[in-house]
Amino acid sequence: MRNPLGLMLASVVMAVVIAGVWFWTSSPRADAAPPQTMAARAADPLPAPSAAAKDDVNVTAALGKRADATTAAAPAPAPAPMPAPVAAAAKCANPDALGISRTVVVDATGGPGFGFLQYKQFDFLTDHEIVLTFDDGPWPTTPAVLKALADECTKAVFFPIGLHTTYHPDILRQVAAAGHTIGSHTWSHAHLASKKMTEQQAKDEIEKGFSAVKLALGANPAPFFRFPALAHTPATLAYLESRNIARFSVDVDSNDFKSKSSDEVIKNVMTGLDKEHKGIILMHDLQRHTAQALPTLLRQLKAGGYKVVWMKAKTQVETLPDYDAMMQNTVKVPTASARPVSSVIQTVAE
Numbered sequence: 001m002r003n004p005l006g007l008m009l010a011s012v013v014m015a016v017v018i019a020g021v022w023f024w025t026s027s028p029r030a031d032a033a034p035p036q037t038m039a040a041r042a043a044d045p046l047p048a049p050s051a052a053a054k055d056d057v058n059v060t061a062a063l064g065k066r067a068d069a070t071t072a073a074a075p076a077p078a079p080a081p082m083p084a085p086v087a088a089a090a091k092c093a094n095p096d097a098l099g100i101s102r103t104v105v106v107d108a109t110g111g112p113g114f115g116f117l118q119y120k121q122f123d124f125l126t127d128h129e130i131v132l133t134f135d136d137g138p139w140p141t142t143p144a145v146l147k148a149l150a151d152e153c154t155k156a157v158f159f160p161i162g163l164h165t166t167y168h169p170d171i172l173r174q175v176a177a178a179g180h181t182i183g184s185h186t187w188s189h190a191h192l193a194s195k196k197m198t199e200q201q202a203k204d205e206i207e208k209g210f211s212a213v214k215l216a217l218g219a220n221p222a223p224f225f226r227f228p229a230l231a232h233t234p235a236t237l238a239y240l241e242s243r244n245i246a247r248f249s250v251d252v253d254s255n256d257f258k259s260k261s262s263d264e265v266i267k268n269v270m271t272g273l274d275k276e277h278k279g280i281i282l283m284h285d286l287q288r289h290t291a292q293a294l295p296t297l298l299r300q301l302k303a304g305g306y307k308v309v310w311m312k313a314k315t316q317v318e319t320l321p322d323y324d325a326m327m328q329n330t331v332k333v334p335t336a337s338a339r340p341v342s343s344v345i346q347t348v349a350e
Helices: 004-026 059-063 142-151 162-167 169-177 199-217 234-242 262-276 288-303 321-330
Strands: 102-106 129-135 157-159 246-248 279-284 307-313
Touching: 142 169, 142 288, 162 169, 162 199, 169 199, 199 234, 199 321, 234 246, 262 279, 262 288, 279 288
Parallel strands: 102 307, 129 157, 129 279, 129 307
Antiparallel strands: none
């Protein structure tokens, strides 16, 4: 039989030993390293780049740099901004539209001239290629012109009069919103080759026109210009060249400003094309007969095998600050109201 007292002493000794071991292993030691935070930990080793990554010149940037173990972690970078959505090109709803056969970009350096009536420098149109152009807007007839062009999914070049843009800046913005090219046609449609016109006055007409268009659009127009009545002088041509502004003449004139009907406008254009077979067509969005003629005219152009070339500018014109300021001071009448028309004008009887 075992000694009960001996067994009791052995149990006490074993309990003391176990308690001492537990105390030693659970107590902090002076030479023990403190627990590491994520900021203090050395970065995990980077994975070895793949064979494909080794061939990439940006492999270092792609993999990233190892963090410095002695540096606190930097705050997480803000999420990269989402790229602005790119508007998809509107699909043409008209399967038989006249459309655009090609788009050309014009470098206006040195003031090149287009339109063989006056400027025979650049013959860039092939047989049955045409350029649609409109002068003298913006005007209340312009939206009808825009609708006809939109229905045929085609584009044109507009040469607005600066003064008219102060009357109807909203209409000019409709032209821009429809994606057409916008140049200038002077400030007041002055005859720049008149003997009474000084060089300074001619310069003022040109620059004020461009600045007025800019004021209406809120953006610089294309460096495209057409002389009123197609009338220029050596001095005005030299000035446009110095300003890197392309000048436009004409190949086919609709003569819509003196036509008595829309049928006459159509006849003038088609007769001119029968002779020239291609070219820059001059029309006026100011003219009511032109707005009326355009849907039929565009269909006849399509039926005749003509193809529209749309002219765009490589860069926009840089307007001159003095003329921009002049226009700001000239156009003092508000062009828009916060109040809806119905709150100002009400029909009480008809």
